Amino acid sequence: MARQKRKHHKENPNSIEPSKKRVKTSNQDASDTEAPPVAKPSSFAAKKKINGAPAKPLTKKQLLSDKSTFPAEQDRAIEAPLYEYLGSEDSDERLQAADVIISKLLDGDGVSESTLDRHLEKRLFRGLASSRKASRLGFSVVITEILQQLWGDKDLCDKRYRGLTFNFVLETLTERTKPVGNIPGQEERDHYFGQLFGIECFVRAKVLFDDVTRWHTILDLLLRLSKKKVWLKPHCAWIIMQAAPQMDQTVAEETLQKLDAAGWAKGPEAVALTVVFTERFSGIKFPSKSWRDFLSSKYLGELPAVLKDSSKQEAQATDSSEKQKQGGWTAQLHFVWDIILAHYIKLLAAKSDKASDQFKQFWIRVVDQGFFSKTATEPQKFTGFMIFQKFLEASVSYPDIVQHILSQNLTICLINQAAIKDRYLNRAATKSLKAIERAAEANPEVVPIMLDSLLGKHGVYNFDQKTNSKTIDRLLHCLKPAQALQAIKTLRRLVLTSTAENPENHLLVYSDYLFRLATIVPTEGDAASSTTRSVGGVALQEFSKLAYPKTDEAVAGFSDKTKVILRQRLNSALAKFVKRPEDFGEFCSAIMSIDSSSVEMDDELQAELLEALEKLQELTSPPKKQKGSDKGNKSGAFQGLALLYAVAVLQLYNEEPDAVEILNDLAQCHEKLLSQQQDNDADVSVLLVEILLAMVARPSSLMRQTAERVFEGFTGLMTAEALVLLTDTLAADENAKGLQALFDTDADMEDAENATDPGDDDDSDIASDVEFIDIKDAEADGGEESGEDGEANEEEDEDAEEASDDEEEPDEKYKELDDALANLLNSHRLDKDKDADSSDSDSDMSDSEMMALDEKLSATFKLRMHNSNKKKENRDAKETVVNFKHRALDLLAIFARKEATSALAYQMLIPLLQLMRTTKTKDLGKKAGGIVADLAKAQKKAKTAEDAEPSSQEQGSEAEMDELVELLATVHDEMTKDASHAYAKTASTASLLIINNILSKDVSHFQAVWAAYGRLATQWATRGGFQFSTIITDWTQWIQTHPSLVSSSAAEEDDDQASSASD
16 A cells, blocks of 8 residues: 655644554555554653652663663653753763664564654654754664664564555655755755755665665655755765765666766766776776766866866856856865875875876876966865865875975965965965974974975975974974984985075074974983984084084085084084983084084194094993992093083184183093092092083083083082082172182282272272173073073162162262363353352463363373273173072082982082072072072982881981081071071071981980070070071971971980989
């Protein structure tokens, strides 16, 4: 019996009515007409109202755990929340709901035919037309499974649901997803998309090709849909492509014939279908001449117009009814590009010999010359950028694709659009640059290929400058050691071209690239690998050869001007590179790679250089085990010495005046380190500290970084004499006298004292042979390291305040000058006429008088200039001393961090406290206090590690304990000399450090410590002058946090008293 069509009527979308029809077929037996047995209600079935009150709704857990069959009658309390969960945006919840619904519909004997029909019509197909949350995704899962069970392996349609035929269900779908009436555009789109999702369910259920007429029915429906709206055509083509794997060649050819009859022969959809069918059926026959293998080299010329959806198709159509509807430009990329990309990736994965050439021809002729040609429109170029991004991100593992997609027209367009922000496609170009960076991060092996394209003949050597980006910089930072050498060769070949119009600029750009490479911080994996050189080490060797070339190997653009710039940049790169002890070897190798003939030297200097290089080679060779080493492993000290030799050799190349002297000092250090006499350790540490202090005094970030790294290597060899030499620098006056004491100890200090103004130490003069080191010059030398050199002048307000003390007020200065000139000229200012005495002398001056007056005027102005220069020298001297103290504090901070448990660490406390109290530079005091705080943290951390490993506490000797008690008394004496809170906090920390050490060695000294704080309390009560509240608060908190030491002290005291009583 033919099925009676449903009448479409508007209804409340929230109302759900059971189907009023019953579909019967001609072969239906009596048993099918009987009403199916009513399913036994589940334990979680919705309850009826009790005493007029609504039943309590079922919980989510109850609903998603009950898989009993749906009741024949509609139960909204169960169905509504289940289908709500089916449309959830949570994929797990959605799939769980789908599993429950399928079980409740089809498990066991399943629901009745009318109930299943109702769910399909009123719930599932209707839900496809909803754009709410993820309804289409969840509902599609259930529909696909139902269709597969109806006409798939289980064939439930033939066994149980004979009324639910293919045509009946498909018609139900189209009815429930057909837009009717004057509805909004978005609602119309929802209905069409719902129908497409429903058709896709038939394809995914794989039930269309058992009876090929089903496929033709679906295909006809898709063709009708594609004509309704132009944007539906790609979606219809996508569904046809999904069905392609289920077709045989005959069905595929029939499908192409229908598509050809519908006018699909030329368009992006035709290209996609052609690629899919030709991959599956190599011998497929196309229905007409319009269909062809578009990716073959023969037809590549036609492909750009087809993929750009050219409007020429419309001009060629003779009948207006046959004209293809042309869609407007869209920012969404057509799926045909995914098909083409997958096609070429398959060829490359199969290692086809012609795959690379085939892709190159396609990309150049279709994308580069089609979407980036001079005649291409802005929307087409935008599409081209999206194609580039898609291909690059998907094929980053295939260098054969990456090397071709950065083609000529694309690269030119990329540079032009990225250069100016106001350009129409600037944002698209910027996204493309980001895609390049992401691809390099994903696969560093393609970085040399990208550099070749972006800096080569299609790009520009200063790409980052032209595009206002950091693309090349980020590409270089993605390099791995394995690609470093190849990348540097590529950079040199592309940037240092012999035909460059401005070779100096090319040379400086190349040096900038080397600087970027040299400053790359290796990853943990690269750093752990000892078999490969780091990227920075390879770059430094190339940089060294570039800055110090042989006479016959100098590159174009190397001049006296560029030589200075290159060597300054090399120094900055070396300073940034020498951060870890693991880098010392490559640092030294970079220096040794410089050819000795690159700098002209006399025989004496050449001999010194060769000797230094021999020593450097010896120190960088694999170390031999030292015999009888009294300090254990000295490898860190030998590495540091090698680093010092490398820096001294570099100074020799730079013709520094004190390079030879430093080399001689290093030779003495080397001999002493190799000596087996135990008493030589003191001399070594003292000599090395002297060398390091001389290095940090220089305005060079390389010297400072080197000194710090070397100092880290031999902190374990430090002696009391060496530490005193380091802390004594903190006591120097921050004026010219202090500068004289630091840097010219052999000079007669009486001259400096005589040159000092007795009324103001800051205005003192210094001898002419003392070199002033301007902190600003020191910052400028380091290039990008200037931020690290700025501690000495971070507090500009204080410097300005102190500078104002050295200068007289402008009014005062001008008054003195006026008075001096008035005395010489016997005159006065014009505004002083009333106060001035009348002059009776109207005679003119003679020539001799004029000459004498001129000499007096000259002497007056010279005196003023001398005073001005003198004050500037005083300010420069102060800045030099302050900067030097900062560097000394940096070394002490390293010692405090690495040798926190050493007894020598306590010797730093008094000099640091005295510096905080006496300095007029706030930053120095702050840094000194920070070192004390860091020492306390390091000791606490070391103490925690010791507690984790049980061991007996070493008892201190009587002499050692006396020294600690005396040191505590000195710290307490220092406490009372300053009233600032910061100083009191630091002094209190120093005091507690010493107390902790004393009591950890001998708790019997607790009463002495307690008495020391008692004396502080008495002194504060009688005289005041310091922050006793801060000190006593810290002390009481320390007692509370160390109850074991206090209790041990009390127990020992009780034992002593008991022992005395027994005696």
